[in-house]
Amino acid sequence: MEIREQKALEIAAKSKLTRKGDTWLVPSQAGPKKYTVDPNPQEPHCTCPDFEARQLRCKHIFAVEYTIEREQTADGQTIVTESVRVTQKTYTQDWPAYNKAQTNEKAHFLAFLYELCSNVEEPVQTFGRPRLPLADIIFSATFKTYSTVSGRRLMSDLRDAKAKGYLSKMPSYNSLFDYLNMASLTPYLKQLIAESSLPLKSIETDFAVDSSGFSTTSYVRWFDVKYGGNEDWHDWIKMHLMCGTSTHIVTSVELSRARAHDSPYYKPLVDATAKSGFNMQEVSADKAYISEDNLRATVAHGATPYIPFKSNITAVSGNKKKDELWKKLFHFYSFKREEFLAHYHKRSNVETTFSMIKAKFGERLRSKTETAQINEALCKVLCHNLCVVIQSMYELGVDPTFGVAAA
Numbered sequence: 001m002e003i004r005e006q007k008a009l010e011i012a013a014k015s016k017l018t019r020k021g022d023t024w025l026v027p028s029q030a031g032p033k034k035y036t037v038d039p040n041p042q043e044p045h046c047t048c049p050d051f052e053a054r055q056l057r058c059k060h061i062f063a064v065e066y067t068i069e070r071e072q073t074a075d076g077q078t079i080v081t082e083s084v085r086v087t088q089k090t091y092t093q094d095w096p097a098y099n100k101a102q103t104n105e106k107a108h109f110l111a112f113l114y115e116l117c118s119n120v121e122e123p124v125q126t127f128g129r130p131r132l133p134l135a136d137i138i139f140s141a142t143f144k145t146y147s148t149v150s151g152r153r154l155m156s157d158l159r160d161a162k163a164k165g166y167l168s169k170m171p172s173y174n175s176l177f178d179y180l181n182m183a184s185l186t187p188y189l190k191q192l193i194a195e196s197s198l199p200l201k202s203i204e205t206d207f208a209v210d211s212s213g214f215s216t217t218s219y220v221r222w223f224d225v226k227y228g229g230n231e232d233w234h235d236w237i238k239m240h241l242m243c244g245t246s247t248h249i250v251t252s253v254e255l256s257r258a259r260a261h262d263s264p265y266y267k268p269l270v271d272a273t274a275k276s277g278f279n280m281q282e283v284s285a286d287k288a289y290i291s292e293d294n295l296r297a298t299v300a301h302g303a304t305p306y307i308p309f310k311s312n313i314t315a316v317s318g319n320k321k322k323d324e325l326w327k328k329l330f331h332f333y334s335f336k337r338e339e340f341l342a343h344y345h346k347r348s349n350v351e352t353t354f355s356m357i358k359a360k361f362g363e364r365l366r367s368k369t370e371t372a373q374i375n376e377a378l379c380k381v382l383c384h385n386l387c388v389v390i391q392s393m394y395e396l397g398v399d400p401t402f403g404v405a406a407a
Contacts, residue, residue, distance in 0.1 A: 002355055003363075004050075008062030017067050024067075026060040039064045042308070043287075049233065053258065054213055055288075097394040108390045109383075113142055114166045115402050116192050116386075123184075136167050137179045138188060144176065145361055145379035151176050181372040189378035190253065194276050196385040197244075197251045199400040200392060201278055204244030207251065207303075208350035209269055209285040211240040211262050214377055215364045237365070237373055240265040241381065242273050242283075245349040247396075248356060249388045250381050251278060255374045262288045267297040274301040282306060284347035292326055299325060306344040309333050357384045 011017075011029065018025040024037045028048070037060050038045040044061045045051065051058040117135040125131060143161065144154045151173030161167050171179070179185065197204075213236040238260055241253040252272035254265045266289045274280060280303035285294075287308045298305035309330055333340050361380040365373045392398040 002358065004057070004059040005062050007059040008066060011059060011063040012066040015063075017064060024064045026063055029059075035060050037061055037064045039068060043311075053233070056212070094395050098391070101391045101394040105387060105390050108393070109146060109386050110143070110161060110164070110166055112196075112386050112389065112400060112402070113139055113382075116196060119195075119402065120188060120192070132169050132171055132175065132179070134188065136169050136171060137176075137185070138192065139166060140171050140176055141180050141185075141375070142379045142382050145376065146383045148362060177367075177372070180367060180375050181369055182375075183371050185375050186371075186378065189375060189382060193250060193253055193378065193382050193385060194272065195402055196382060196389065197249045197278075198276060198402065199389050199398050200244060200247050200249045201276070203392070203396065203398070204246055204249060204251070205279055206245045206282040206346055207242050207273060207278075207280055207284070208245050208347045209240070209242045209266055209283065209289060210347065210350040210354070211238050211265070212351075212354040212358075213238050213258060214358075214373075214380075216373055217364075217366065217368060234364075237370070237377060239354075239377055239381075240269060241350070241353070242269040243350050243353045244278075245284070245346045247388055247392055248349060248353040249392075250353065250385055251276060253378065253381050255377055263291055263294065266291075266294045270294075270297050270301060270303075282343055282346070284344050284350075286347060292323065295325055295329060304343075305329065306340060306347075308340075308344060353384075357381065360384070360387070 007029065011026065015027045015029075017027075022038065022040075024039065025034045026037050026046075027034050035046055035048040037047075039061060044057060046058050046060045048058055048060055051061070117139045120135050120138060122134055131137075139161070140154075140158060143157065144151060147154055147157060149157075154176075155173060158167065158170060162170050215234040215236045218235045219233065236258050238256045238258055239253060240256065240262065241250050243250045252269045254268055256265065266285065270280070270283060280298075280301050283298045283303050284306045287310050290307045290309055290313070294307065295305050314330070357380050361383055365376050367373045367376045389398065389400050393400060
């Protein structure tokens, strides 16, 4: 459960939420303010700064959803209401396989990370002081992210890694921070993320796309227009990714500024996944990604897009007549809604993927500069992928092999 949901439980338990027609008034935890929440299942909305900035469910929306699930009358009688949250299918856990994966994860992680980094082609250095091998840089930066400790406390782990042959040269913690700030490191990390997903190529055919924010150590000043006050909020960067819905492996990833629109990142994610050789059959995404270009990009790779249409969209937009693909998918969404939603709700797996990454490797980026923050976020995804591959070894019998990386 992410931190916003935990805070929502506190609000639902300790605060008075007032219903006004189809909306709710939810008190702020930080002061006397109240926010208006519309818990529409398809397009929930809140007037708080968190929702306005992220356009994702905030703690106030979660609190209303928890309140709607169960309400009580004045005499104490319990009334069970229809929940606005989608009921998720539960799965049994193979505990013996899970336990083996967890108890052996670190050893496998280091071995797989070394194998991936060994395939990185060393760029030619024509001037300047001799630098550390690129493989050692990526290994050390990713290992730091996996360990979740500071650069100084990582040094003893790196000495052990060097003794085992995973490093050719031992970096200092200051050098590690400097190298993480190199823009040239970003394409290598993206390539390794793609390569780390390849062992599950034969398993994943259905995919989902979404974005989520990772907070940084810097602040932005937020002016609350409604209540007239300045507030300091952590700035963040937005991660856009595509993942498989069976194992939650990340096949492609892009980073952007906090308020960048989601839709333009859809096609690069789909193209990158197809380029890796995945046999895409379905791609699910929320209505922020609906556009003709995105639909065509999905179909061009032999997959069916399951992206819901916004309420103000029809088969004809203005004076422009939509193409046959648009009309076909619009009518499928309109007249076979139940069948459409059965496929579309696989999209919830991408939220699970983000939750896995943030729960295990942290939802905050420690780096100071934007370039280092991007590289740190990519390291989190690479760590996640290797952990997913290790889990799949024990639960699905996958035999991980990694090809030569083309940087």
